[in-house]
Amino acid sequence: MLPEAGTRRCPEVSPETKLAPEINVSGVTKVVYSDVKKLAHTIVKDLSVTFRPGRSSALLGHNGAGKTTTIKLILGLVRPTHGSVSIDGQEVGEAQRRMIGYMPEVNRIPPVLTPMEVLEYHLATYRPEGLRDGARRRAAIEDSLRRVELWDHRNKRVGKLSKGMARRLAWAQATIHDPTVLILDEPMSGLDPTGRMAMREWISGFRKSGKTIILCSHELVTVGELCDDVNILNKGKLVYSATNEDHQGAYRLSLSGIDEAATAAMREGARLPDFRRARREGFAVHLDFFDYAAAASWMQAALQRGVVVTGFAPVSIFDEDVLLKYFGKELES
The missing domain is CATH 3.40.50.300 (P-loop containing nucleotide triphosphate hydrolases)
Known part of the structure; x- marks a missing residue:
């Protein structure tokens, strides 16, 4: 049986530790x-x-x-x-x-x-x-x-x-x-x-x-x-x-009860910045942005129009939606 977390010793770092190679x-x-x-x-x-x-x-x-x-x-x-x-x-x-x-x-x-x-x-x-x-x-x-x-x-x-x-x-x-x-x-x-x-x-x-x-x-x-x-x-x-570093500052906005056409109309009407990627999931649309400011402007516009915001969070490079897309990707021979 292992002891409780926090009591285990991690490998100690020696002052003489060599620089890691590429x-x-x-x-x-x-x-x-x-x-x-x-x-x-x-x-x-x-x-x-x-x-x-x-x-x-x-x-x-x-x-x-x-x-x-x-x-x-x-x-x-x-x-x-x-x-x-x-x-x-x-x-x-x-x-x-x-x-x-x-x-x-x-x-x-x-x-x-x-x-x-x-x-x-x-x-x-x-x-x-x-x-x-x-x-x-x-x-x-x-x-x-x-x-x-x-x-x-x-x-x-x-x-x-x-x-x-x-x-x-x-x-x-x-x-x-x-x-x-x-x-x-x-x-x-x-x-x-x-x-x-x-x-x-x-x-x-x-x-x-x-x-x-x-x-x-x-x-x-x-x-x-x-x-x-x-x-x-x-x-x-x-x-x-x-x-x-590739995804530093990237954000995802999730909206409920809105389709692609309504999303496009909202972008045109409010002159909103482009999003990097859009994905439909049931009655929700997930929009990915390169930075916080773009995502925040979309969220403000959505709230002003009575659109339900169900999520607003940073996007990780380990986002399962992105990774699973490449796991299942069919390649040309």
């Missing part, structure tokens, strides 16, 4: 071939996206959209057919991989190992600077397991851990070497509400420390709380990309 995926296409029929299948197509340093970026899309392949390209586990992937301006190699902490959706750890053995093997393989000495490694392992509240289970076989414990071990494995890049694939998978609260706190701690974070998730609420930028893949293509 990750560039430039014009990348990844083609794989079927062993049986030798058929070519394009998983990622002409993908260009930048994950900016010190930012938390969402990478969204349906299963099969190309998210996992994009992660593998960044990790250097597969090479692009065309294009390039760079971290801090360098092609992905051993030095760049050491910058990264990766938490997969399914952590395939041999069930006979213990949490202690998992982290010992991880550090022996990664050999991060500052943790090559045996005493320091042991101290880091203990600290990591205590942070995720697995120290009392350090000698328990992984196969006997609950799914929530296994996810906490995956977090410890991804973060023990203090990476400057953190890639999280469905980090909330398998967690109960208390575990999800803890995971949000840990991710927020890394976000505040200035790391570069890439978060893959199907949960729009989760990425809305934890991310600064959003990128949506559909059939291997980037179909939507936005940052919080």
